[in-house]
Amino acid sequence: MTSFLFQATLYLFAMVIAVPLATRAGLGSVLGYLCAGIVIGPVLGLAGSDVSSIQHFAEFGVVMMLFLIGLELEPKALWQMRDKLVGLGGLQVVLTMTVVCAICLAFHLSFPTALALGMIFSLSSTAIVLQTLTEKRLLQTAGGRSAFAVLLTQDIAVIPMLAILPLLALPGARALAKAEAGDNAATHFIESLPGWGVTLLTLAAVAFIVMAGHYLVRPLFRFVHLARLREINTAMALLVVVGIASLMNLVGLSPALGTFLAGVVLADSEFRHELESDIEPFKGLLMGLFFITVGAGIKFSVILAQPFQIMGLVIALVAVKAAILYLLAIVFRLRGSDRGLFTLGLAQAGEFGFVLVSFAVTQRILPGIIAEKVLVLIALSMLITPLLFILQEQISRRIRSNETREADQIDEQQPIIIAGIGRFGQVVNRMVTMSGFPTTVLDTDLKTIQLMRTFGFKGHYGDPTRPDLLAAAGLGKAKVLVVSLDDRASANRLVAYARQMRPDLHIIARAKDREHVFELYKAGANDIVREMFDSSLRAARYVLENVGLSEFEAAELERLYFKFDRASLRDLAQYWKPGVALADNPDYIRRARELNTELEAAMMARFSRRADLEPSTSEPAPEKPAPAAP
Incomplete structure (x- = not known):
């Protein structure tokens, strides 16, 4: 109990000190959280050895964020985004996977490892990008909406990726992993199903969420609302989010996707605004905790062992993703500052990459040495994302100042x-x-x-x-x-x-x-x-x-x-x-x-x-x- 209170005090103290300093300096809250995590983790060593378990808890911030995003999107609005979801988002995932896989094969990595790395690096950070776009009020711009569509596609793509990764494992690798883990290993029911079973289970889970949102959650909210107690309403909102996330996690699917679908289903309900007000404080706090754990979890020993190689790989990753995103921005006719926002905003790796790396290691697809470097690359690319947004602002400002257009010819004179x-x-x-x-x-x-x-x-x-x-x-x-x-x-x-x-x-x-x-x-x-x-x-x-x-x-x-x-x-x-x-x-x-x-x-x-x-x-x-x- 004493250890828990100390950790809680430490994380809260880091939040209230680092974040105001970062925002006053114009760096944004996300960079403040990340720097706070680096200070209390690798620098001072105060985060303890249980950062990973805290990070799993903090990932509920991402889950709640997607639930709130779903509440803002009615099914009609989601259907109107289908071109960007399938076209822009789908192309980004496929192209990035293909290019990263080809580069890895050129460096003589095996095909399963190369394809797994392609999947991991095709994802961007939903948490950081959406948080930054919201803070800077850029979510409603053309570049912000395009970035949101790509992020949503990536979150959906995590499901087939988790289904494909076991197929890349060598024969007997899964059995060996289970044997080494012993009886205490946490396994998903989905792992024992064939491919068609996984598909049916996924569709069944999605259908259950849609049906429950319409026929179960709304009557339950009306019943709870009769108590007229704010804390019971808050408990009900948390029950919806945590319950759906637990259900999706139980069958081995993405909790974030499940809560997003639940939010879309409840977007046109009379309880929408009450849900938003009840969930928002928890989302903000857990999101900040998540960013701190990302910073605290960076292994500087891996960086110091090969600093030039690690920094070179981070720059290469950002450059490759930025080049692909820039090409897609041209194809989909994004212009000016919107093109720069879309390109630099999504050029990092994402938090779901941590999940895929862990899963690929258990399936004996990624060797331990490569996995450690990949985790560091993901964390460092997320760390520099706020700096990329600052760079984008400077570039956009310069573009606007350098834009010259001849004045219109005035052919009339009015009083x-x-x-x-x-x-x-x-x-x-x-x-x-x-x-x-x-x-x-x-x-x-x-x-x-x-x-x-x-x-x-x-x-x-x-x-x-x-x-x-x-x-x-x-x-x-x-x-x-x-x-x-x-x-x-x-x-x-x-x-x-x-x-x-x-x-x-x-x-x-x-x-x-x-x-x-x-x-x-x-x-x-x-x-x-x-x-x-x-x-x-x-x-x-x-x-x-x-x-x-x-x-x-x-x-x-x-x-x-x-x-x-x-x-x-x-x-x-x-x-x-x-x-x-x-x-x-x-x-x-x-x-x-x-x-x-x-x-x-x-x-x-x-x-x-x-x-x-x-x-x-x-x-x-x-x-x-x-x-x-x-």
């Missing part, structure tokens, strides 16, 4: 120019054009311009701050210029240039905050709209309406606040100093406090006057709460 067509600019453009006034739209985001054209709105690609492009857009004749650029400095520069060229032009600009208002005011903007100001005023008005004020009273206070705030900004602009933070400007703070007091007094006085004008009745009217100062 209204809109510079920047993000969410703010789109609303302005739609209202103005649908009111019958044509506009000229300029933006540097080519995808947004193309999307606009898809919906029937005309836009032009180009940098709105370029003088020649502004001249072509009709700056000399325009009546109104709307500046809604995301980049603050670019917006200020555009307003200043437009005011210099056209002193009579009416300029409407979007501001990020109060300080940006002062910058745009100094640059020459006529009307300045804070991006969150109007929506915040509307929300405040709804609050007042729901604490006792009438719609008219709330609207009147809203108008008063709006007018006073605009006047206050003009007043405060005299105290604003460029380059000095507002919090460091005592004169600005003093005047802002005075204006706030005046505003509160004016709003309270307006409310009091309305109360005095109300007609008297025989019974006193119920008191209305005074509105709080915004």
Whole structure:
């Protein structure tokens, strides 16, 4: 018991120290977990000798992750992915197996060993890749969706791989392995079945999961829900995941695949969101524990014995897989940063490789010396995966900065120019054009311009701050210029240039905050709209309406606040100093406090006057709460 508590304290301490440091450094949580495992394992030797058993426990994090992924995918969505699952994912597995097998044969390894290594290295790390894609919010990109399809195909491919590996063993090898293991060896029922029996058992297990999800789990959830106890609901969610994983493991199949199918079956159930909220904390904790055990399990003695050979093999593995993935990205028309994300994101080996290596050793397919090196290669390739994602970010950023496209030829000049067509600019453009006034739209985001054209709105690609492009857009004749650029400095520069060229032009600009208002005011903007100001005023008005004020009273206070705030900004602009933070400007703070007091007094006085004008009745009217100062 004492040993268990010490190990638990050690792993939790490593998590809370290493992961925040790694995320603050921009390295991601996965690399933090892996480095923590290396420190407490090979470096300090504090992980103990029972890392493998802890890792088996931690693998439930991967199982739970696939269950949650299944909950996000309805069967219809899974069917829509069939082309990528069969085409992209299937080609990746087959091509990688073939190339790795051919390379191993060229180095005079036996065919069973070469094919087993091909299977092992064809897999990528579902845990690391999906965790990183989720953290970086890349899962919904084209590259992220393609990577997810390949990972899902690989997880499914583990089942036939486990069925094929025994066929590669030499005659008598399985019997010898069982004899050496003795009576205590844990065997699967599936091992005693012929090939057709394995197939039937697999189909039966999948059918049972689908049927149980529809006809057993849902009624059971309804029964448990009647208790209205959160801990019982959590226990039920864990029972579903652990029970299905145990069933699949009992028949020698992939627990992760079983829980994924269960998640897909339950994706359209009324308990979906409750399942997600109950499982998510356990998944995150076990995933972190899994990554730590991977780092703690790296055998540095194997690396130090042949460091150059090991590093060369890791680089070769990543290079071979990246080359195959890059070729598939071209064939399936992934472009730009999506191609780099798909290529570098899947270029490592995966956690299911540990399972296949262990199984291949028991079947006498992989010699012990080769198995040790393979395990180290898998762990090291997983260790450098976060670094590959960082490399991909740098490459993508450079690609975007180097992408040059000539600006569109502007063949019309309208009285209204809109510079920047993000969410703010789109609303302005739609209202103005649908009111019958044509506009000229300029933006540097080519995808947004193309999307606009898809919906029937005309836009032009180009940098709105370029003088020649502004001249072509009709700056000399325009009546109104709307500046809604995301980049603050670019917006200020555009307003200043437009005011210099056209002193009579009416300029409407979007501001990020109060300080940006002062910058745009100094640059020459006529009307300045804070991006969150109007929506915040509307929300405040709804609050007042729901604490006792009438719609008219709330609207009147809203108008008063709006007018006073605009006047206050003009007043405060005299105290604003460029380059000095507002919090460091005592004169600005003093005047802002005075204006706030005046505003509160004016709003309270307006409310009091309305109360005095109300007609008297025989019974006193119920008191209305005074509105709080915004």
